[in-house]
Amino acid sequence: DVxxxxxxxxxxxxxxxxxxxxxxxxxxxENMFWYRQDPGLGxxxxxxxxxxxxxxxxxxxxxxxVSREKKERFSLILESASTNQTSMYLCASNRQGAVGYGYTFxxxxxxxxx
Amino acid sequence: xxxxxQAQTEISVVEKEDVTLDCVYETRxxxxxxxxxxxxxxxxxxxxxxxxxxxxxxEISGRYSWNFQKSTSSFNFxxxxxxxxxxxxxxCALSVTNAGNMxxxxxGTRLMVKx
Numbered sequence: 001d002v003x004x005x006x007x008x009x010x011x012x013x014x015x016x017x018x019x020x021x022x023x024x025x026x027x028x029x030e031n032m033f034w035y036r037q038d039p040g041l042g043x044x045x046x047x048x049x050x051x052x053x054x055x056x057x058x059x060x061x062x063x064x065x066v067s068r069e070k071k072e073r074f075s076l077i078l079e080s081a082s083t084n085q086t087s088m089y090l091c092a093s094n095r096q097g098a099v100g101y102g103y104t105f106x107x108x109x110x111x112x113x114x
Numbered sequence: 115x116x117x118x119x120q121a122q123t124e125i126s127v128v129e130k131e132d133v134t135l136d137c138v139y140e141t142r143x144x145x146x147x148x149x150x151x152x153x154x155x156x157x158x159x160x161x162x163x164x165x166x167x168x169x170x171x172x173e174i175s176g177r178y179s180w181n182f183q184k185s186t187s188s189f190n191f192x193x194x195x196x197x198x199x200x201x202x203x204x205x206c207a208l209s210v211t212n213a214g215n216m217x218x219x220x221x222g223t224r225l226m227v228k229x
Binding site for chain 2: 042105
């Protein structure tokens with residue numbers, strides 16, 4: 001069964017901490033995405049990557065950075081966590097050129113910043 | 115830029131009722147894809163359907179049906195004879211060919227089906 005795995009289901013961090021959210025996919029997909037989900041706002045794209053070491057800003061990149069050192073792993077980094085980054089974070093992947101096909105999502109990480 | 119609007123934030127129905135979830139989209143691209151996803155309490159997004167912009171044929175899958183109308187930029191989702199297991203948040207999404215494969219989501223509709 002193909003998978004996108006997010007390392008933590010729930011996470012509680014303190015304001016100012018550096019936070020790493022990890023995402024691993026086993027489908028050899030080129031594209032990987034990080035979304036943030038908030039009630040009423042749906043999912044908003046933070047960053048995406050279409051290849052190793054490549055990254056593009058999404059709609060709401062402020063306060064976040066990403067790292068893609070290996071094809072299967074895409075990390076979201078909160079350099080200095082703030083309470084307004086309390087949210088559900090979802091990772092997804094799909095194959096390069098497969099517009100409209102095969103998006104696979106992880107189960108999400110619910111992050112609380114206190 | 116793309117935009118997806120789901121005007122209904124929350125809907126509550128009684129089991130066996132039919133319910134329609136609305137989705138309106140905006141894009142200047144002529145080639146695009148529309149999606150519906152279900153998010154149960156477990157959190158994972160479950161793919162329901164994908165339509166491309168050149169195929170306006172409506173689709174039925176069991177109790178689910180979708181009505182795609184380019185003239186009104188709408189892609190509505192109907193559940194017939196709803197069941198408690200249909201309770202979830204439903205997202206409509208849009209993808210265009212020249213926007214890097216990302217999905218643009220609507221705000222979601224929370225559907226509660228009461229026994």
